[in-house]
Amino acid sequence: MEDNFKMIAKTFFGFEEILAKELQMLGAQDVEQGVRMVSFKGDKGFMYKANLALRTSLKILKPVYFFRAYNEQSLYKGIMSMDWSKCLNANQSFVIDVTLHSDHFNHSQFVALKAKDAIVDQFRERYGKRPDIDKDHPDVRINIHIHADQCSVALDTSGASLHHRGYRTATNIAPINEVLAAGMLLLSGWDGQGDFLDPMCGSGTILAEAAMIACNIPANINRKEFGFEKWNDWDNDLFDKIVDSLMKKTREFHYTIKGYDKAPSAVNKAKDNIINANLDEYVTVEQLNFFETEKETRGPLHMVFNPPYGERLDIDMERFYREIGDTLKQSYPGTNAWFITANLEALKFVGLKPSRKIKLFNGKLEARLVKYEMYEGSKRTKFQREEE
Template identity: 80%
Template sequence: MEDNFKMIAKTFFGFEEILANELKALGAQDVEQGIRMVSFKGDKGFMYKANLSLRTALKILKPIYTFRANNENALYKGISGINWSKYLNANQTFVIDATVHSDHFNHSEFVSQKCKDAIVDQFRERTGQRPSIDKAFPDLRINIHIGKDQVSVALDTSGNSLHQRGYRTATNIAPINEVLAAGILILSGWEGQSDFLDPMCGSGTFLAEAAMIACNIPANINRKEFAFEKWNDWDNDLFDQIVNSLMKKVKEFHYTIKGYDKAPSAVSKAKDNIRNANLEDYISIAEDNFFDTEKNSQVKLHMVFNPPYDERLDIHMEEFYKNIGDTLKKSYPGTNAWFITANLEALKFVGLKPSRKIKLFNASLEARLVKYEMYEGSKRTKFQVADKE
């Protein structure tokens, strides 16, 4: 049996615990939470499985070496100490992504260049040939992280960020990142046990992620490629075996998933994306203004959405957020409504008391994920009836 090795899954601030839970549920060993990352152990098959399945991971790295360096010579020497022919041939291409938090090194570009020189020089000395750089489609993506004087070298197993699921080809203004959407759905407790509505669905990201969670469809099943497919030890048969075993665990879904948007262009983009994800059987999308709609079934409703919060969108934010509160109150009894906003000022005008408030970041914006519980009838009536019994 193949040996387990350490891996690191990167994620957003606030998602560390749900990512750790996802990893444990998949069968990862030695799961440990950090900040915006979770480390774990698994074998090569598990590396494939993690990339295919994890909903809240942005990247999965395979660490290969750590050393200390407080100047450029020590950095060059440390990188030269790795036997790069294990991972790369002279006729292949590579690229280096560097992240630097150190007083000894100021620029990530400089660090990338120095590391590239060390790798290229090693090949030239040994073979007379050298691998070249390809930023767009490299055979090997190397991740260098420097914190103070600690240098960590890892292979990027994913390639492009894992939020690029492969189904979203059309987007609107300010679409929500797929990993952020999946994490919000998991934080909201969505497991597919009720009807679901995104009343401002934009390009349909929440709808697609909600359907994939409800049906246990692997998050990245529609991706065209992963970085590990170009590695020297790539095992196509093992990968196919992992895909087949994951697809056997897909389950049926017995409720409805709906999306509304008042913009015809958004509706048509969302429909295209849902078709790309092969999820049309589970999702219906209609052109409608949330403020003119009402809940049309007796079933408990789970609502998650990403309302506009940018003043540039020519919307009077205070009034808009007041309308959200009024519509929930008047037209959506029996609903758990969640939404994310970075407009913390406008949030005050919803006029309802949130039962949960979670701090997250949407790109660089500090945001809040809020939950409003809309009861059948008023909350007070509900408790009075319970008291009489």
């Protein structure tokens, strides 16, 4: 049996708890939450599984070496003392990503350069040839994290960030990150047990993530490749087994998932992306202006969307957010409506009291994920009915 080893799943601020829950459900050992990360243990098969199935992870790192570094010399010596032939050969390419929280080092580029020198010098001394640097498509991604004088070296098992799901070829002006979309859906309690609407669907990211959650389809099943596929110990048969076992756990979906957008170009892009993700049997997209629609379904409706913030789109914010509130109030009874916004001022114009507010970040922008509960009839009659 393969030995378990420690891994680190990186995520966005505010998603640590749901990522930890995802890891526990998948079967990870020793799950511990940190800030923007969750550490856990598993074997090689679990490493493949975590990369394929986790919805709220951006990267999965495998720490391989630790040492203390407080200046240029100790950094070089520490990197040099690791046996790099175990994870890299002279014919491969590599790149180094650096994260710093240290008074001893203040320039990540400098740390990356010193570490690169140490790795290259080791190969030259031992084998007379060296691996190349490739920033765009390296065979091996190395992650160096320095906190005070503690330096940890990790291999990036994912390669490119896991928000690159592989289904989105077409985007519109302000697409939402796939991991952010999945995290919002999980925070909103979306589990596929009802009808779903994204009334401002853009290029369809929230719709695709909602359908994958509803059907328990692994988040990264459409991805072209992972970092570990270029490692010396890559096990193709084991990977195929993990894919098969995950696909056996998908489930039927008996409700509707719909998206609206008033821009024809966005609707076309969303349709293309949904087809790319093989989700077109679950998701329909229509060209409609949300402010001119009303609720179509009889049962409860779950709504999650990402309205424009005015960062990149030029709109009258006050009026726009007031219309969101009016449309929800007048046309969407029996709806739990969630949306994210980085325009915290504009929230005042919705004219409804949110029942939840969760702090998140959309890129560098501080945002809020807000929930509005629209009752059937008035709120008062709902509570009267419950009392009766």
